[in-house]
Amino acid sequence: MARTLIVPGLNGSGEGHWQWWWLRDQPGARLVEQEDWARPDADQWLAALEAAVRASPGAIVVGHSLGTILTARLAESPVAPMVGGAILVAPADIERTSRLHARTYQFGVIPRRRLPFPSILVASRDDIYMSFRAAIDIGTDWGSEIVDLGYAGHINPASGYGRWVEGYRLVPRLAAAGRVAPVETRLVR
Numbered sequence: 001m002a003r004t005l006i007v008p009g010l011n012g013s014g015e016g017h018w019q020w021w022w023l024r025d026q027p028g029a030r031l032v033e034q035e036d037w038a039r040p041d042a043d044q045w046l047a048a049l050e051a052a053v054r055a056s057p058g059a060i061v062v063g064h065s066l067g068t069i070l071t072a073r074l075a076e077s078p079v080a081p082m083v084g085g086a087i088l089v090a091p092a093d094i095e096r097t098s099r100l101h102a103r104t105y106q107f108g109v110i111p112r113r114r115l116p117f118p119s120i121l122v123a124s125r126d127d128i129y130m131s132f133r134a135a136i137d138i139g140t141d142w143g144s145e146i147v148d149l150g151y152a153g154h155i156n157p158a159s160g161y162g163r164w165v166e167g168y169r170l171v172p173r174l175a176a177a178g179r180v181a182p183v184e185t186r187l188v189r
Contacts, residue, residue: 005032007064017064021164022164033048034048049074050074064090072091072115074117086118087120088122088139088142120145121144127152129154
């Protein structure tokens with residue numbers, strides 16, 4: 001049973017991405033696999049995430065980019081009570097993102113319902129995939145604690161976020177915020 005479920009966005013998070021480091025560094029972390037990372041299908045991707053949550057009740061879901069939008073879709077899912085919490089990093093605005101990657105348009109409207117599990121949304125002031133103001137608005141709608149990383153791009157390797165040990169520190173914060181069981185985290189230097 002996984003303690004942390006890693007949910008990448010479009011094209012998966014490639015080698016060197018902080019999510020891959022998280023998988024290597026954190027005991028009990030598991031990648032939620034998708035059939036086709038290059039062609040996001042909201043229904044298929046959600047089914048895979050729901051199956052992972054069922055297999056790991058109480059796990060923390062850590063999403064990046066389109067993976068944050070997928071994670072927010074769990075609010076309407078029957079597995080929502082099984083989610084221990086969520087760390088939502090650099091959410092992708094579907095409309096804005098689809099201008100750069102047309103295949104993301106299929107994901108539809110961003111869910112705006114309050115999440116029924118504790119969450120932290122991590123946003124950047126210069127993310128090309130979502131304005132900082134939009135991230136704050138969505139995080140507020142979701143009931144998330146909001147972390148402002150400043151000018152951090154899309155919080156990916158291109159913006160200097162490979163091994164992101166500061167991200168590991170969000171897990172205990174999330175545990176303190178809600179019903180999440182304490183999870184062992186390693187601060188790797």
